[in-house]
Amino acid sequence: MKSVAISVSKSLTHLRVVGVLTAVTVLLMLQAIQVSAQMMPNTFADLAEDISPSVVNITTTTVIAGRADQAPRGIVPKGSPFEDFFKEFEDRRRGGGNGGPSRSSALGSGFVISADGFIVTNNHVIEGADEIEIEFFSGKTLAAKVIGTDKNTDIAVLKVESDTLLPFVNFGDSDTARVGDWVVAMGNPLGQGFSVSAGIVSARNRALAGIYDDYIQTDAAINRGNSGGPLFNLDGEVVGVNTAILSPNGGSIGIGFSMASNVVSRVVDQLTKFGEIRRGWLGVRIQDVDADIAESIEGLDRAAGAVVTGVPDGPANDAGMLQGDVIVIFDGYEVEDVRDLVQTVGNTEVGKAVDVIVVRDGKRETLSVTLGLRDDATLARSDDAPISEDTPKEFENLGITLSNITDEIREGLELLDNTVGVVVVDVLETSEAFKKGMKSGDVITEAGQEKIASLSDFEAQVEATIEGGRKTMLLLVRRAGDPRFLALTVQD
Secondary structure, eight states, X not given: OHHHHHHHHHHHHHHHHHHHHHHHHHHHHHHHHHHHHHHSOSOSHHHHHHHGGGEEEEEEEEEEOOOTTOOOTTTSOTTOTTHHHHHHHHHHHTTXXXXXXXXXXXXXXXXXXXXXXXXXXXXXXXXXXXXEEEEOTTSOEEEEEEXXXXXXXXXXXXXXXXXXXXXXXXXXXXXXXXXXOEEEEEEOGGGOOSEEEEEEEEEEEEOOSOTTOOEEXXXXXXXXXXXXXXXXXXXXXXXXXXXXXXXXXXXXXXOEEEEEHHHHHHHHHHHHHHSSOOOEEOOOEEEEOOHHHHHHSTTOOSSOSEEEEEOOSSHHHHTTOOTTOEEEEETTEEOOSHHHHHHHHHTSOTTOEEEEEEEETTEEEEEEEEOEXXXXXXXXXXXXXXXXXXXXXEETTTTEEEEEOOHHHHHHHTOOTTOOSEEEEEEOTTSHHHHTTOOTTXXXXXXXXXXXXXXXXXXXXXXXXXXXXXXXXXXEEEETTEEEEEEEESXX
């Protein structure tokens, strides 16, 4: 009996332990469910109520000049007996007589960023407008004037004069927005008035067409009229400005784009201070470093950075930067590609002295460059150099036939008098050069990162590349004056 009692006691203890562990497991599961529920809001009503007063509808009016002699197009053929009748009908429809001026209206959205009446919207919403009217959530309307615009980021800053302080919102840090985060879009879609839509961040760092693009992609419903409106995070901070949609039918299909707030806030700061954008200017022509170019340049361990194809008069030239340099670090930031460098330079203060690290002749060199103002950019021509004349020569291993620049070729290709190099007169269609886009009429001005003035110079660089054990040779090719680097295989 005693042994039975001990066994029962152990079993009860085991059950108690199991029970406690089960209870703990259930408690942890309930807590996880509660945390998950907190991450997924039951409603956006409180957020919408807080931020709605700062969102505005924008109506623009543009006066379109008419022409007295302009007949209605696409209705009746010119000279038809019905031409006068339809012209009179068109004049009445447009509200003008004898083809007089008419008024065109457009709608958009925006948001207030300060109590004294500064408003942010898209440049395309107000571009060319003669009158801009702002409608607030309360129904109040005020006239607005343009403080400044930036076409590169499609951002505009407006200003209204109000007798009372206006409700406003702040910019958030768009870099902290993660794919999958909830966001809320507000605006005036299709002219229907104040509307709210919710979704998530679908993607980050999208580029559409501009060199300064940094878009947040979202599936929150964005339609025509939402342009210029804010994209909020759940803290009520603006993380983007709704700018564009991808749609085959003009309506939302869940692919919308908002310019990231970290880009917008810098633009807005300059527009409110100066009325214009002042971007840093390095003063170089550049292209991306692909795998072939990286292999052909000693000192590069990966396909990253920006290779300099030209150095016109400007800050980089003054600092001693050379054609063929590869910019790998700018002001402490590693350069990934051309877009990365352009954005970083553009966001740097004009007049700031920065260290730029370049790869040159297999070594890293640091140049101190004082940035200029981007609008001051000018182009430079090639340096003068002697030219020799020989018959065209075929380079079978490269699949190209080259010629020195004769007077006849210079005239036929309309080359500048100081253009120096060799001309591509034929490209084998099965060659690597053809696949990489080389064409007859291209001018090769550098080979192996050395300037060339003749066929003999080019041939010497091919031999030097092979003797140096390198598989590819870097060429600087100009077409219609525009330079680009091209790496060709010289030996397998």
